[in-house]
Amino acid sequence: MSGIMAFTVTQSRYFIYKYNIMSLPQPSQLAQQHSETLLKQIQTVIAESGGEISFAEFMQLALYAPAAGYYSGGLEKFGVGGDFTTAPEISPLFSQCVAEQCAQVLAELGHADILEVGAGSGIMAANILLTLDSRQQLPDRYYILELSAELRQRQAETIKLHCPQCFERVQWLDALPLSGFRGVVLGNELIDAMPVQRFIIEAGQVREQTVISHDGELRLASREADSSLVAAVRKIEAELGEDFTDGYESEINAAAEAWLQSVSELLESGLVLLIDYGYTRREFYHQQRNTGTLMCHYQHRAHPDAMILIGLQDITAHVDFTALAEVAANNDLSVAGYTTQAHFLLSMGIEQRVAKITDSNQQIKMTQQIKQLVLPSEMGELFKVIALTRNLALPLQGFTFQDQRSRL
Ligand SMILES: C[S@@+](CC[C@H](N)C(=O)[O-])C[C@H]1O[C@@H](n2cnc3c(N)ncnc32)[C@H](O)[C@@H]1O
Incomplete structure (x- = not known):
């Protein structure tokens, strides 16, 4: 193992070209x-x-x-x-922007739920619930589907710590619901882990x-x-x-395609919002x-x-977003938006959130976090957001500044 060369990740996970080459640490x-x-x-x-x-x-x-x-x-x-560090771990601003996108859909649907698949440490769930609670727009239920029993426990602890008043709304599932789901299905860095x-x-x-x-x-x-x-x-x-x-x-990634097909079967009306690093097919399979x-x-x-x-x-592995769009098209889901993480977060008003902070130290800290999330040299360009919808005729706010659907 000592002979293996690796790259130190200084900020987020995926920008290895700027890292210093060094050996891997011994476990x-x-x-x-x-x-x-x-x-x-x-x-x-x-x-x-x-x-x-x-x-x-x-x-x-x-x-x-x-x-x-x-x-x-x-x-x-x-x-x-x-x-590694993911966007919800870098800054609560990320989850707040995702929450705002959920709020737009929940308002349109009336009584509806959120289902987060692959919730990691649970910090995105906690911050989404906090944001929706402050807007008095909580979903009826916040479902979490997580393969790892150990992570389920960690998610429960995180949500209890950060948003105890919302804990009762959270329910862990052992499998995807079979049908009749109304609301928002969320996956951040889920597809890359399949x-x-x-x-x-x-x-x-x-x-x-x-x-x-x-x-x-x-x-x-x-x-x-x-x-x-x-x-x-x-x-x-x-x-x-x-x-x-x-x-x-x-x-x-045949597993991702099968997974999305199952999600398309359960969704009666609402949004599937997937955020991950990847490309269109032409970029992914470049010679x-x-x-x-x-x-x-x-x-x-x-x-x-x-x-x-x-x-x-x-x-x-990176995500072929064209493959996801194809599954959607074959299963009667509309591709309602495809853009970079930077454009999504800017459309959701990430900068205005920081402008409202009065404590200057906090504002500087949050500004640094925004840079990590949106700069093209950080996570802003490589990470993409795709929105798939059914029975939802709503221009989604996250794709206001840029929508690259035609490139898929
Ligand atoms: C890279 S981590 C991302 C975690 C979190 N979403 C975040 O952004 O910090 C991938 C997560 O997806 C979960 N996962 C992978 N495949 C899954 C599946 N088919 N169903 C449910 N969870 C899954 C993993 O256990 C893990 O929690």
Whole structure:
């Protein structure tokens, strides 16, 4: 591990080009034991599967294996003491702007709910509830769907601490509701945490990246891709109007597409608001992005090696927003907006929120936070916001300054 080069993340997660190259820190003995336990579990699954599993199966286990996966275990993960920082952890202003967008939709729908999927530490939920409470516009229910039992507990503690008066409205779900949901479905940095299939082009053929166990360690390998993965890659090539060249590697997030299809089935009327880092399809599968977008985060260092620090590091891939728009179009959802995080937050009045603060120290602090959220060199450009709606004929405030739907 000491030979692995990584990049220190100074601010938010994703701007590795400006980081200093350095080695990854050694995990503690306890963390190493935790990692060994998960490694053995994954090796057992590999053996039972005939010697290899798909990269997507590996990623699912590494992140979500009960009690041992990265998100299921008790590691710190978010913020300064963890591995990465997300927008709601950087500033409450982010969640306040999301809350304002929810308020616009809740006002239109009358009695309605919010469902947050993948709520992390719970800080976005707490700040959304605080903001809506102050406007006397709370949803009937604030549902949270979270895969990690450990994070559910942390979310409950965060909400109790920051917004005790709202706690009774919060309800944790074990699965997506089946139908009849009216309100807003929220996901911040959710799609990037879903397990992706990886493909590589070899001698003109599509091969699927797999994971094998060799000399006690996990290694990447490849096998002939099944027909659905081949079809997905060929469809992208056809849309781009050119074939991928030999050696080209990238990801397909079939899990996200299936998830969004389920969400489309449950939504009777309202908004699905997804915020994540990613691109349109043409940008995502650019010939020069020939090693894909997979990235790992460990103690604020970003590097591309998913075969190390098993269960101790986050593994993530960028989002193909065109794929989400396609699922929406095929399932009778309208794409009501697509823009950068910067334009969304500015449209929601993030600057005016700071202008109202009278304490000058607080104002300086908040101004620094706004810079992290909106500057193109920080999170402002890479992060995008997509709005998908059903039975909601409302120009959404977050897309007032810019709407790039036509680019999807
Ligand atoms: C990168 S974290 C983002 C957390 C939080 N939204 C934030 O912005 O700080 C991803 C979160 O999504 C959760 N998650 C991933 N896939 C999920 C799924 N299919 N259903 C529910 N939660 C999921 C993870 O457990 C984790 O809480």
